[in-house]
Structure formats: structure tokens, C-alpha cells
Amino acid sequence: MQPYLQYIVLLGAVVIVGAFVMPRKKQEATVPQQSMQNMETALEQFMENMEKDNEELVSLVRKAQQESKSDSERKEQRISELEKKCEQLTEQLQESRSISVSSTIQAMPHPQTPSFHMSTPESDTANEVEPLQEEVPKKETIQGRYPDLFLLYEQGKSIEMISKKLGMNKGEVQLIIQLAKQEVAAHA
Structure with missing residues (x-):
């Protein structure tokens, strides 16, 4: 039995x-089961934290977009203001140039109009027509309009001295001399 x-x-x-x-x-x-519950709780807290962080990021992005939009609007407004000022300055510059050109034109000695005399056939043969033709173009040339300027220039005077003596701007004297050179070259 054992x-x-x-x-x-x-x-x-x-x-x-x-x-x-x-x-x-x-x-x-x-x-x-307890560890699963702890894990679920931890995941829920993590998800809540992530949602808060995402909401903060979204708000920051919205704020940055709004700031960028307002900044670009300010810049566009500033650009339009500067363009308007530039146009105004351009108009003022053109007005001042036209005023200075008109005052320069008024200050220039006007060419004397050649006096034509009535001629008879006998006087035409006695006086040749060529001297009359030479006289008109000489008065119409730049050198004919500014004889004092070109007299001083041919004497070797400086542009500064010529401008002081004639009461003109240096730029104006230079321009007249250059135009005369171009005129001579064109007729040559």
C-alpha cells in the first residue's frame, strides 16, 4: 500500500x-492592469501637453503672420509715399530747370536782326550778294551770339575767369564753348 x-x-x-x-x-x-492604467494616464497627460504646445505654436504662427502682413502693408504704404515724394521732387526739379533755362535765355544777349535794305538792280551789281549771306550766318552762329566770350576764350583765358568777367555760370560757359565746337565741326 505504500x-x-x-x-x-x-x-x-x-x-x-x-x-x-x-x-x-x-x-x-x-x-x-495598474501599470497599464498608469501608462494610459501618462499618455493622456502627454497628449494634453502636446495639444497645449500645438495651440501655442499655432497662436505664435498666427501672430507672426499678422505682424508680417501689417509690416508689409506699412512698407507698401511707405514705398507709395516715397514714390509720391520722388514724383513731386522730379516735378520741382523740372520746374526749377525750366525757370533757370528761361532766365538764362533772358540773360543771353539776343542776336541783332540783320538790317535789310531795299536794293536796286544797280546796287546789287555793285554790292555782291555774298557779304550779306556771310553776315546772316555769322550772327546766327553761337560765336556770333557771344563774341565777348569767344574773344576771351581765344585769348587763352580760363573758363572760370570768363564766367566771372561776363557774369555767367561756369557750366553755361562750358556748354556754349562745346556747342560752338560742335557747330564748327558740323559745318566743316
């Missing part, structure tokens, strides 16, 4: 070990 008894004792021991093992499995099963 073998039966051994079997029974062994069977009892297995049941006792199994009983100890079973409650441990239940305890292990409850621990993962």
Missing part, C-alpha cells in the same frame, strides 16, 4: 504547489 500512499502524498503536494502558484498569477495580473 505506493498508493506515495501517489496520494505526491498528488497533494502538487495541489498545494498549484494553489500557491495560482494566487501569484492573479497578483501578477493585477499589477499589469
Whole structure:
């Protein structure tokens, strides 16, 4: 009978070990549930933090867009104001140039109109027509209009001295001399 008894004792021991093992499995099963809940809570908090951060980023982006838009509008307004000022200054410059040109023209000695005399056929043969033709072009040339200027220039006087003596601007004297040179070159 002893073998039966051994079997029974062994069977009892297995049941006792199994009983100890079973409650441990239940305890292990409850621990993962708590850790899962902790993990879910942590994930929820993380998601809430991420949503807050995203909302802050979106608000910052909106604010930056609004600032950029207002800044570009201010710059466009400033550009349009500067363009208007530039146009006004251009108009004022043109007006001042036209005023200075008209005053320069008024200050210039006017060429004398050649006096034509009534001629008879006898006087035409006596006086050649060529001197009359030479007289008219000479008065119409730039050198004919400014004889004092070209007299001083031919004497070797400086442009500054000529401008002081004749009461003209240096730029005006230079321009007249250059135009006379161009006129001579064109007729040559």
C-alpha cells in the first residue's frame, strides 16, 4: 500500500504547489492592469501637453503672420509715399530747370536782326550778294551770339575767369564753348 500512499502524498503536494502558484498569477495580473492604467494616464497627460504646445505654436504662427502682413502693408504704404515724394521732387526739379533755362535765355544777349535794305538792280551789281549771306550766318552762329566770350576764350583765358568777367555760370560757359565746337565741326 505504500505506493498508493506515495501517489496520494505526491498528488497533494502538487495541489498545494498549484494553489500557491495560482494566487501569484492573479497578483501578477493585477499589477499589469495598474501599470497599464498608469501608462494610459501618462499618455493622456502627454497628449494634453502636446495639444497645449500645438495651440501655442499655432497662436505664435498666427501672430507672426499678422505682424508680417501689417509690416508689409506699412512698407507698401511707405514705398507709395516715397514714390509720391520722388514724383513731386522730379516735378520741382523740372520746374526749377525750366525757370533757370528761361532766365538764362533772358540773360543771353539776343542776336541783332540783320538790317535789310531795299536794293536796286544797280546796287546789287555793285554790292555782291555774298557779304550779306556771310553776315546772316555769322550772327546766327553761337560765336556770333557771344563774341565777348569767344574773344576771351581765344585769348587763352580760363573758363572760370570768363564766367566771372561776363557774369555767367561756369557750366553755361562750358556748354556754349562745346556747342560752338560742335557747330564748327558740323559745318566743316
